[in-house]
Ligand SMILES: [Fe+2]
């Protein structure tokens with residue numbers, strides 16, 4: 001229950017007031033809080049107080065009273081105007097203190113919201129992955145609102161649904177979204193409501209330019225206190241201020257996907273000019289990503305590597321399909337022209353502000369470690385990382401694909417051939433990574449359907465072979 | 480000068496206090512502010528006050544005093560403890576009121592900053608043009624801080640410098656950036672300083688993930704008050720909270736440029752397969768944009784139209800250069816195959832999530848208004864807007880380019896031929912827009928160098944011709 005102590009933060013004026021009444025008016029003063037406990041008391045020396053009267057503090061609800069005692073009724077009567085003045089001074093101060101307290105709380109709350117915004121903004125700066133961005137925001141809000149569970153469901157690239165969760169299973173997300181209490185109250189603003197089981201729900205729709213793009217939900221389990229108005233406000237603020245970033249990230253993510261797929265589609269069209277290279281760029285990109293994944297390069301770099309893979313034979317646009325698809329032996333002139341395709345790729349892509357590692361990856365796939373490659377005759381580490389990766393991927397696909405003059409080689413034989421070129425033609429690191437990728441579970445995902453069409457012995461034998469090959473590749477001497 | 484009135488917002492307790500002293504203690508009270516003016520006064524009826532004494536309010540600096548008068552010194556002496564108590568009650572209230580005032584101000588300021596953030600975030604939501612986004616933020620800050628001038632200089636796509644200004648010339652921007660006072664004090668945080676001429680400068684660096692990406696400067700001319708701490712805080716907050724959006728927009732803008740240029744480069748490579756179509760896609764894209772610009776379509780749509788222009792002959796990847804570049808007459812089979820190129824374009828682009836208007840623009844450029852086109856035989860408005868635009872651009876470029884069997888036609892003749900196809904082959908709106916574009920100043924920019932290589936009579940004659948042609952095109956009857 002509220003007492004005068006909860007309202008009066010600085011009691012020195014109260015002390016001063018009762019001292020004044022005791023001394024100047026010879027009274028005995030006791031300040032009681034609302035439940036009758038003594039807060040303070042004062043009496044002038046030696047005075048007797050058979051007569052007394054209580055003066056309640058008039059501030060808002062019952063918060064206590066001042067009991068004034070005097071030796072006789074006349075003296076109390078005489079002191080009355082002074083007591084009244086004291087009371088009004090105390091009441092006036094109580095009112096100010098309460099206002100101050102409320103305003104301070106409001107201000108601190110705003111300041112902490114602003115700080116929270118700063119903290120979140122700082123964390124998502126430079127992050128170009130939509131899912132990661134949402135996860136950060138989800139975790140930060142969950143921490144700030146002390147939510148037990150939570151999720152953000154919204155539109156990702158191409159308006160596909162994205163859902164990030166905080167300590168929730170998919171089933172729990174679905175169940176929470178269907179809470180009938182929530183369904184009834186959810187609109188276009190942030191709300192707090194109770195789930196049927198009594199848990200507290202804090203719900204916020206996510207807005208975009210014209211309408212809603214998703215929702216956030218935070219849950220505090222039954223037994224904990226319900227979400228507060230200030231927690232609700234925090235979520236509403238975050239939603240309002242951060243949504244332009246979400247919107248832009250969504251556009252960026254969609255465009256990234258469009259870029260990748262456009263390059264992929266064009267590469268497929270170029271590959272299709274020659275029946276023997278059908279699907280080549282697609283497979284090279286996948287093999288290269290398998291190697292890159294094994295090397296632990298990050299998702300943005302993997303994306304770039306995929307693009308470089310699709311682009312590596314673009315220069316073939318400039319070469320007649322009569323030469324590209326010629327069944328017999330090429331003349332040395334024709335061979336020369338074919339060897340020009342990385343130069344054509346470079347010419348096509350040079351005017352574009354493509355990140356250099358993508359361009360190098362695309363144009364250096366025929367370079368070899370010992371400098372016998374083309375078009376630059378680059379040696380060893382002068383060949384870019386992407387170039388060394390794509391070289392392995394390109395040759396592996398060439399070997400495992402049918403040619404006019406030979407059948408497709410089985411995986412084992414192709415890998416054997418690659419291993420023979422360790423250090424001389426290919427980077428050992430990339431060969432090892434590729435073999436490791438073929439052994440890993442991840443490869444099943446990355447290589448997926450391609451793997452199915454490759455010729456190899458039964459899987460158990462292949463795995464055994466890969467283990468042995470790794471041994472060989474690790475120990476084979478540099479020439 | 481500060482007076483008690485500036486500190487005491489609610490004077491009712493002051494009135495109550497002096498009434499109490501006047502009535503209960505038979506005094507004459509006058510409250511004076513720091514410059515001696517009377518704020519309030521009260522005296523008990525009929526009392527004479529030859530004796531008086533001033534009691535200054537002890538709150539902070541000199542803010543005024545209470546002068547108490549009595550009929551004789553003894554009475555004043557007797558009232559002394561009561562006066563002292565009153566004074567301390569008033570001082571106590573003054574202190575609370577001042578604190579409350581300061582806290583309220585601080586809170587209101589935070590709330591208005593938060594509101595400002597909301598307002599700016601709402602405005603930039605869904606805007607994907609970096610320059611426009613910066614301009615909005617610049618104008619909003621200038622308005623909020625009542626700055627006379629301002630600029631934001633930062634990195635745009637590919638880290639190129641972007642500079643948006645508010646009532647400033649380029650020279651003024653350069654001069655302000657070189658202000659030696661600014662140079663001395665500018666660091667990594669937001670500051671206020673004075674320019675040599677006395678103008679007030681509010682400067683803020685713009686941060687990105689690892690370092691600084693630019694700066695903002697706001698100027699308040701000499702004669703106006705200097706920027707305040709709260710204005711400085713506002714700018715710092717905006718910079719902190721909005722920068723993730725900037726960062727993402729920059730990435731998005733760069734990728735948009737990369738996409739456009741990649742498609743352009745690939746289209747150029749495909750065009751280059753046939754000496755007669757060298758540069759064709761580039762020119763078609765430019766002509767299409769000139770028409771689109773004349774129709775007033777927005778910059779995002781113009782960008783899409785440009786992409787559709789580059790993509791319109793992509794399907795030629797799938798057609799042998801022997802047929803494409805065949806000098807003599809084509810067999811009907813060969814002609815059929817060539818007519819398939821929009822179908823190939825569609826096949827290549829179909830798997831991509833390309834916006835439908837781009838895909839339609841690229842694949843419908845051989846459709847004709849009367850349904851005699853290919854591959855769909857679409858009629859009139861069933862042909863997409865982009866398709867009708869690119870059709871005109873495509874035919875104009877074909878007519879004004881050299882062919883194995885004829886020389887390039889002069890502009891006048893090509894336009895004449897287009898006009899003859901109004902309603903039957905081409906959309907009148909697009910023809911008119913194209914002629915208007917050729918007459919406009921804007922066309923010099925858009926068509927630029929292409930124009931130079933076109934054959935036409937001297938410019939004055941061309942303009943005269945275009946005016947006449949417009950007349951003709953507007954009145955020609957539908958068949
Ligand atoms: Fe190649």
Ligand SMILES: [Fe+2]
Nearest residue numbers: 791792844845
């Ligand atoms: Fe065409």
